Amino acid sequence: MKTTLLLLACCFILLGATQVHAATKFSLVEFKYDADGNDNYNRNGEYVTLKNISGKTLNLKNWIVTDNGSHSLTLPEIKLKKNKKITIYTGEGTNVTTGSPKKVYWGNGWGLWNNDHDKLTVKNKKGKTVFSYAY
Ligand SMILES: [Ca+2]
Numbered sequence: 581m582k583t584t585l586l587l588l589a590c591c592f593i594l595l596g597a598t599q600v601h602a603a604t605k606f607s608l609v610e611f612k613y614d615a616d617g618n619d620n621y622n623r624n625g626e627y628v629t630l631k632n633i634s635g636k637t638l639n640l641k642n643w644i645v646t647d648n649g650s651h652s653l654t655l656p657e658i659k660l661k662k663n664k665k666i667t668i669y670t671g672e673g674t675n676v677t678t679g680s681p682k683k684v685y686w687g688n689g690w691g692l693w694n695n696d697h698d699k700l701t702v703k704n705k706k707g708k709t710v711f712s713y714a715y
Pocket residue numbers: 613614615619626691692693694695
């Protein structure tokens with residue numbers, strides 16, 4: 581009986597861990613939230629690179645990236661294959677949505693990511709959080 585309960589407990593723990601993992605579509609490759617020099621004058625020196633660890637191709641159209649404040653970026657149509665990376669830059673530039681590596685430019689007029697603490701969240705088009713990272 582004791583063994584059965586223990587096994588059950590193990591199963592629940594494993595199940596829980598799997599569910600958490602399934603919700604996380606990305607891993608953080610690099611987060612350069614403190615750009616070299618003055619962030620406001622080096623906005624593309626501020627960037628975050630994420631890797632698709634979902635095991636399948638993700639279409640990022642209408643997925644939303646937010647910080648802990650009021651900034652929000654709606655992603656364009658990008659088919660990100662498994663294990664491929666995407667970099668999101670704070671400043672202006674031309675998005676690379678079909679080539680490689682994938683790049684998206686937020687077009688924000690100032691530095692975006694706080695240098696001390698902030699939180700990045702990615703939600704899919706259904707509004708479900710698929711990745712978040714706080715520092
Ligand atoms: Ca910054």
